[in-house]
Amino acid sequence: MITVKQISRSYPHCEALKETDLQIQDGTFTAIVGRSGSGKSTLLRILGGLDSPTSGEVFYDDISLQKMSEVQLAAFRNQHIGFVFQQFFLEPQYTVYQNVEMPLIIGAVPKRERRSLVEKQLAAVGLLHKKNALASSLSGGEKQRTAIARAMVCDPPVILADEPCGSLDTENGAIVMQLLRAMAGQGKTVILITHNREDAAKTDRIITLEDGQVIDDATF
Template identity: 45%
Template sequence: MKKKLIQLNNINKSYQNGDQELRVLKDIDLEVAEGEFLAIMGPSGSGKSTLMNIIGLLDRSSSGDYFLDETEVSHLSDKKLAQVRNKEIGFVFQQFFLLAKLNALQNVELPLIYAGVPTSKRQGLAKQFLEKVELSERMHHLPSELSGGQKQRVAIARALVNNPSIILADEPTGALDTKTGQQIMELLTELNREGKTIIMVTHEPEIAEYAQRKIVLRDGVITEDSRKEDI
């Protein structure tokens, strides 16, 4: 029995739009075990990005409880949330979000700077993870000198460098051509085989096929939760 890493209980998220309340997530219950590869799907406006942001501690729910590795995190201070986020969660985004004036190595070092890791150890770890994503030869190149696939590999190395419990990937192939997207998904699959928990938002069914489990959101409600062995 794998350890329960994420537990969401009765999660709701609402936004105020003038005098109207817009309910984006409605009574979401979700458990994710350690080592799962989960794809979150749904049409535009279904709430999938909001759910991802709450799981990633980038946003707070309006109500409900969120347990991360058995610790209730819904009500932590902003400072404590930032510490948990930096330690436990690595992010991979569609647009990469690399700093233009920093080379690949320096971009990968960033989470370690926030974590207070000393310079020599920091550089060693950054080099190690760039090697893991097969980018050792490009470590001193700026983002403008890298292809889309290489930028996403830098972003994955940056997400991994703090050894987080969870990798959150938001449309990780959305800005890539088909072949490069497949290479990135093979890399994420390999990381999952090594034990990383991966939660991915995608609107592409062929990308969701890489995951072991898929949930579908519609109008803020989980309407489907299936595993590969169930299909």
């Protein structure tokens, strides 16, 4: 379970999050919605250990992210969290295989095991036939599926997706949402940041943020 306790995040010109409390159960598919500047991306970065809150703490079960050293936090991200971003953030000069392989290399997984893990994930997102293609040569939907394969390759229990369909057409967006739904079906905790109500409607729970505070929390 992910527990957010009294999280605040201030920047020089604004306060992105204001003493926010949140609990997200394991294996759920949760959407965090809100308008631009509502603090949802800041919340996702803090949940992913990419940013530190000004005050408050984030717990994964009983483990506090704020009490971890930089080295521990890096290892935690590698093993426990998969990231999917709107802009994909693939390395353009790497092949699809090399992009998906990166988290395993960082996690010091032996080469022989890596091959089967990468190919399994690429097959799951339907991109095994493109494994030797450069990331820069892929279409938007293929890039996002590659990013999803990369997020899943270490088999993390939590997937944080920041507007994953924001740069995609309706068809590819639907495919990505199906993949995220499938991940939740496999027992992963998927947290989706979006401002698209249709995408949010496909999740189990919608948390609405406004001005850095939770104003609505609906479970279906």
